Amino acid sequence: MDPSLFLRSLKFIAPAIKVTVLLTVLALSLGLVLGLLLALARVYGGRVPRAVSSAYSRTVRSLPTLVVLFIFYNLAWIAFRVGGLTAAIIALTACTAAYQSEIFRGAIQSIGTGQMAAARSLGMTRGVALRSVIIPQALRLAIPAWSNEAAIVLKDSSLASAVGTAEMFRRAQQFGAATHHSLPAFLACGLLYFCLTFITNRVLDYAQKRYGLKT
Amino acid sequence: MAEAILRIENIHKAYGKTEVLRGVSFDVVAGEVVVIIGPSGTGKSTLLRCVNQLTVPDQGRVWLEDVELTDKGADINKAREHIGMVFQDFNLFSHLTALQNVLLALTKVKRMKPGEARAKAALELEKVGLVDKAGLYPAELSGGQKQRVAIARSLAMDPKVMLFDEPTSALDPELIGEVLEVMKTLAEEGMTMLVVSHEMGFAREVATRIIFIENGIVSEEGPPEQFFEHPKNARTREFLGKLTETRGDGAARGGRRATWT
Numbered sequence: 001m002d003p004s005l006f007l008r009s010l011k012f013i014a015p016a017i018k019v020t021v022l023l024t025v026l027a028l029s030l031g032l033v034l035g036l037l038l039a040l041a042r043v044y045g046g047r048v049p050r051a052v053s054s055a056y057s058r059t060v061r062s063l064p065t066l067v068v069l070f071i072f073y074n075l076a077w078i079a080f081r082v083g084g085l086t087a088a089i090i091a092l093t094a095c096t097a098a099y100q101s102e103i104f105r106g107a108i109q110s111i112g113t114g115q116m117a118a119a120r121s122l123g124m125t126r127g128v129a130l131r132s133v134i135i136p137q138a139l140r141l142a143i144p145a146w147s148n149e150a151a152i153v154l155k156d157s158s159l160a161s162a163v164g165t166a167e168m169f170r171r172a173q174q175f176g177a178a179t180h181h182s183l184p185a186f187l188a189c190g191l192l193y194f195c196l197t198f199i200t201n202r203v204l205d206y207a208q209k210r211y212g213l214k215t
Numbered sequence: 216m217a218e219a220i221l222r223i224e225n226i227h228k229a230y231g232k233t234e235v236l237r238g239v240s241f242d243v244v245a246g247e248v249v250v251i252i253g254p255s256g257t258g259k260s261t262l263l264r265c266v267n268q269l270t271v272p273d274q275g276r277v278w279l280e281d282v283e284l285t286d287k288g289a290d291i292n293k294a295r296e297h298i299g300m301v302f303q304d305f306n307l308f309s310h311l312t313a314l315q316n317v318l319l320a321l322t323k324v325k326r327m328k329p330g331e332a333r334a335k336a337a338l339e340l341e342k343v344g345l346v347d348k349a350g351l352y353p354a355e356l357s358g359g360q361k362q363r364v365a366i367a368r369s370l371a372m373d374p375k376v377m378l379f380d381e382p383t384s385a386l387d388p389e390l391i392g393e394v395l396e397v398m399k400t401l402a403e404e405g406m407t408m409l410v411v412s413h414e415m416g417f418a419r420e421v422a423t424r425i426i427f428i429e430n431g432i433v434s435e436e437g438p439p440e441q442f443f444e445h446p447k448n449a450r451t452r453e454f455l456g457k458l459t460e461t462r463g464d465g466a467a468r469g470g471r472r473a474t475w476t
Contacts, residue, residue, distance in 0.1 A: 114302060114306040115306060115308065117269055118300075118302060118307075118365075119308075120269060121267055121298070121299075121300040122296075122320035122324060123292050123293065123295040123320060123372065124320065124323060124324055125292050128324070133308050137309060140310055213310060214309070214352050214354035214355065
């Protein structure tokens with residue numbers, strides 16, 4: 001294998017790094033908000049919110065990510081007339097929100113009823129108790145599981161290539177098709193994913209040290 | 216005859232088929248220290264939770280001064296600002312330091328300005344002897360320290376009544392004393408207290424009245440001297456007798472040395 005090919009492919013893929021990062025960061029953060037809301041609906045909601053949240057999570061997690069991606073990508077066009085990058089982000093968000101809702105549900109439930117009892121006994125309303133006592137603790141408890149999900153979303157962003165998004169994997173495919181040398185391109189692509197995952201894990205390890213709940 | 220600050224009337228509570236409370240009624244007058252004792256599983260904790268409505272009774276009413284807490288239209292959150300509660304498992308907020316634990320409700324519920332709240336919180340921690348631990352997290356505190364912070368947290372709200380649900384049951388024996396000392400000081404300062412406890416020494420020394428709950432009703436009540444020395448009921452005598460067996464003679468008579476030093 002020609003090392004110059006490897007370097008050329010690296011240079012060709014590099015501009016797409018920001019697309020991969022954008023996809024990941026947006027899907028993760030929007031997924032966090034949605035996932036947290038779904039988790040709250042599941043633990044504290046009435047019959048209907050609980051059922052809807054549970055059904056959504058179960059369904060999405062029972063399907064391959066690629067399938068969910070295609071479903072939501074098409075739904076985004078049908079419902080909101082959006083396509084391309086926006087639709088890919090919506091689709092990835094829909095996926096990770098389901099997994100994140102399970103992460104946060106577990107975290108909230110492991111907090112124990114005594115916390116809510118103590119907060120309420122001080123005169124806090126349920127809303128204030130959730131915002132000041134339960135959620136801050138749930139977020140901190142969720143950091144380890146969440147960093148796992150973050151790495152998964154980063155890797156799953158490569159699936160957006162299937163709906164035409166010009167992220168890293170797609171660029172690698174394009175290089176391979178144009179030069180008829182796929183292997184160096186995929187190796188280069190792999191190296192970039194490895195670096196990104198490494199950085200992500202380090203950042204989240206720091207977050208766990210700094211903000212993680214001391215038990 | 217002093218006005219009752221807390222009135223509990225005919226409380227019934229069942230969990231599934233088991234009726235835990237079967238008509239408990241009593242009044243608490245301002246400044247009284249009422250200690251509730253009885254065999255395990257007789258609904259003592261449930262009763263306490265019915266007072267601040269953390270558990271809603273199936274039947275019965277509760278009044279704090281002239282506000283009926285069991286009334287559907289009552290502002291229970293407002294009422295809870297005047298009722299402090301200390302739990303067996305402390306329930307400190309683990310993501311906050313000791314100081315932050317004490318000041319959270321001051322800023323979120325009482326809407327105090329941060330500077331004011333901080334000063335008040337520091338004062339309350341000082342009163343329980345823990346101001347030097349203000350910046351530590353609950354995980355870094357011993358059980359006795361955690362409970363004292365929990366007491367400071369409740370006291371910071373300036374409640375009219377303090378409820379204690381087996382405050383020392385989860386503590387190692389050598390840590391029980393520091394918590395009971397704080398409670399004793401509180402009693403001496405005139406706080407109205409309703410305490411569920413197994414600490415007979417404390418009950419004997421600090422309580423103004425003992426209530427014995429068995430089979431979901433008030434089986435006997437009276438001032439400690441009368442309760443421990445001349446119990447009226449056979450069942451009460453039996454219960455106190457059992458204490459002698461397991462914890463030594465001093466316990467039944469409420470001797471100080473037997474349970475806390």
